[in-house]
Amino acid sequence: MLKFENVSKRYQETGEVLRDVSFHLRRGELAFLTGHSGAGKSTLLKLIAVMERCNKGQIFLDGENLSHAREKHIPYLRRKMGFIYQDYKLLQDRTVFDNVALPLVIAGYGHQEVARKVRAVLDKVGLTGKEKKFPRALSGGEQQRVGIARAVVNKPPMIIADEPTGNLDPDLSAEIMRLFESYQQMGVTVLIASHDISLISRMNHRLLKLDHGQLVVS
Amino acid sequence: MNKKPSNRRQTREVDAPKYHKPTKADVRPNRAAGGGFADKLNAYRDLHAHALFSSLGRLVAEPFSSLMTIAVLAITISLASGFYLLLVNCQQLTNHLEASTQISLFLKEEVSDIRAAKLLETIKNNPKVQQATLISKDRGLEEFKTYSGFGAAVSSLKSNPLPIVIEVLPKNSLTNKDELEILQHEFQQNEGVELAQLDMQWLERLQSIMALAGCATALLNTMLIAAVLFITANTIRLELHSRREEVIIAKLVGATHAFIRRPFLYTGAWIGFISGVAAWFIVTVMMLVLRVPVESLSKLYGGNFHLLFFSFAQTLQLIAIATTLGVIGAWAVLMYQLQRTKPE
Ligand SMILES: Nc1ncnc2c1ncn2[C@@H]1O[C@H](COP(=O)(O)OP(=O)(O)OP(=O)(O)O)[C@@H](O)[C@H]1O
Ligand SMILES: [Mg+2]
Numbered sequence: 001m002l003k004f005e006n007v008s009k010r011y012q013e014t015g016e017v018l019r020d021v022s023f024h025l026r027r028g029e030l031a032f033l034t035g036h037s038g039a040g041k042s043t044l045l046k047l048i049a050v051m052e053r054c055n056k057g058q059i060f061l062d063g064e065n066l067s068h069a070r071e072k073h074i075p076y077l078r079r080k081m082g083f084i085y086q087d088y089k090l091l092q093d094r095t096v097f098d099n100v101a102l103p104l105v106i107a108g109y110g111h112q113e114v115a116r117k118v119r120a121v122l123d124k125v126g127l128t129g130k131e132k133k134f135p136r137a138l139s140g141g142e143q144q145r146v147g148i149a150r151a152v153v154n155k156p157p158m159i160i161a162d163e164p165t166g167n168l169d170p171d172l173s174a175e176i177m178r179l180f181e182s183y184q185q186m187g188v189t190v191l192i193a194s195h196d197i198s199l200i201s202r203m204n205h206r207l208l209k210l211d212h213g214q215l216v217v218s
Numbered sequence: 219m220n221k222k223p224s225n226r227r228q229t230r231e232v233d234a235p236k237y238h239k240p241t242k243a244d245v246r247p248n249r250a251a252g253g254g255f256a257d258k259l260n261a262y263r264d265l266h267a268h269a270l271f272s273s274l275g276r277l278v279a280e281p282f283s284s285l286m287t288i289a290v291l292a293i294t295i296s297l298a299s300g301f302y303l304l305l306v307n308c309q310q311l312t313n314h315l316e317a318s319t320q321i322s323l324f325l326k327e328e329v330s331d332i333r334a335a336k337l338l339e340t341i342k343n344n345p346k347v348q349q350a351t352l353i354s355k356d357r358g359l360e361e362f363k364t365y366s367g368f369g370a371a372v373s374s375l376k377s378n379p380l381p382i383v384i385e386v387l388p389k390n391s392l393t394n395k396d397e398l399e400i401l402q403h404e405f406q407q408n409e410g411v412e413l414a415q416l417d418m419q420w421l422e423r424l425q426s427i428m429a430l431a432g433c434a435t436a437l438l439n440t441m442l443i444a445a446v447l448f449i450t451a452n453t454i455r456l457e458l459h460s461r462r463e464e465v466i467i468a469k470l471v472g473a474t475h476a477f478i479r480r481p482f483l484y485t486g487a488w489i490g491f492i493s494g495v496a497a498w499f500i501v502t503v504m505m506l507v508l509r510v511p512v513e514s515l516s517k518l519y520g521g522n523f524h525l526l527f528f529s530f531a532q533t534l535q536l537i538a539i540a541t542t543l544g545v546i547g548a549w550a551v552l553m554y555q556l557q558r559t560k561p562e
Pocket of ligand 2: 043
């Protein structure tokens, strides 16, 4: 599903952030990406979202070579992955419903289908009845679940999360992780960047560990 | 360090075949995302309708800044269209004057009144002539006395020095200078005619002044159109800046540039449209104010000149051009700016 082949990324200002990273995530796998702060976790995820391009090596998503993706092709690639951010990246002036509906509207679904799918996914993440609320009226955990709902509403084959539990208490974090596991159970490939070691070690999944830009455990 | 046995993964894929289709379909730009063709079409129409009304809603939500932009645009557009209308009115005026161009035939000294009357008849029968009037020596002298201010001096003359004059008004269709000159030449050939005078010089001057005015208006309007483009472009740029977060999030969840552009293009269209309508009102009110003095001036000169307002077609044109300029201004800045709004 996701394959890195000898990927390197360097920034002008900071030099080489990722060095010769190779790994292969199979369809339906759940893996954690860990490492110290500044190890390059977020950078690696940005490469998958084509927010940044790698300098060396190749990245394949579902057989598609991301390193060669043309600019106008990128939106369609991004629809194949659901991204979840530590700071949620929700539109504050839109309701929960509109936030979650955004990927569907972009993909061109009619509004009946949008409404049906949004309700279904809000049920799934436990936000039934909150669709008319605005994000700032929700707790951190609830906002994170809105972010997750938005990421999965279009049923992407891959979910990518950057520190999804960074701001949450341990109970909520465990709950969010269980949500990811349930998606994995449905055959979705999940990659989660996190340095919540205790949580990761309890969960018995594949671990990718970055140290100063190099993959030390895979 | 894959801790899961691979057969587990396999079962999972079989367990949940409904979650997603493991095809590349979603990546192809033109493939339907869901539902049938009619569904897609409806969704597309909904998108446009939503963009149309949400962009208007946004303008209304910030009445002060919208009003400022629209006021500046409306004034600029009213200047451009006002100059144009002024030009059209002046052209109408010169057309009137051209139509009243006369050829004066000064007859030879020895031509008698009877011969002059015969000549008048032949001229009247000329198909290129609309009207011809004979001014006898006596009448010519009368007129000279009344209008010249030399009445007393003229009275003291023993004999009448004035020739018989025939004033010829060519057909209205003869507005072309060349045609008029041909007619003048024709009259000059007549042996009773001393001089056939076509007073074209002032007309030529007027025409070149009008040509200059037309050229100046075109130049000025080009500048004003450029100003309209820059003003809308800047407005959209500010709008884009204040909605940067939204643009980035939309990009991250897979929005194409076309999708992101749409509401901004509608904003440009609304700004242009409203400014166009406002400019129409400004110019029309100005013309109403001008109408009374212009028509009383026209009456003084015995003319029946009426101010031209925007016709229905011109009104539509004005609003359509303003709307198009709004869209073009928005488009230009979006082409430039969207490439640079990267998720980061
Ligand atoms: N846009 C950028 N330009 C220059 N350098 C960057 C940029 N983004 C990240 N870096 C550098 O790359 C390195 C890795 O950053 P990254 O955000 O990937 O770390 P991280 O593993 O996600 O850390 P954290 O756990 O704190 O989020 C850092 O040293 C950072 O300074
Ligand atoms: Mg990070």
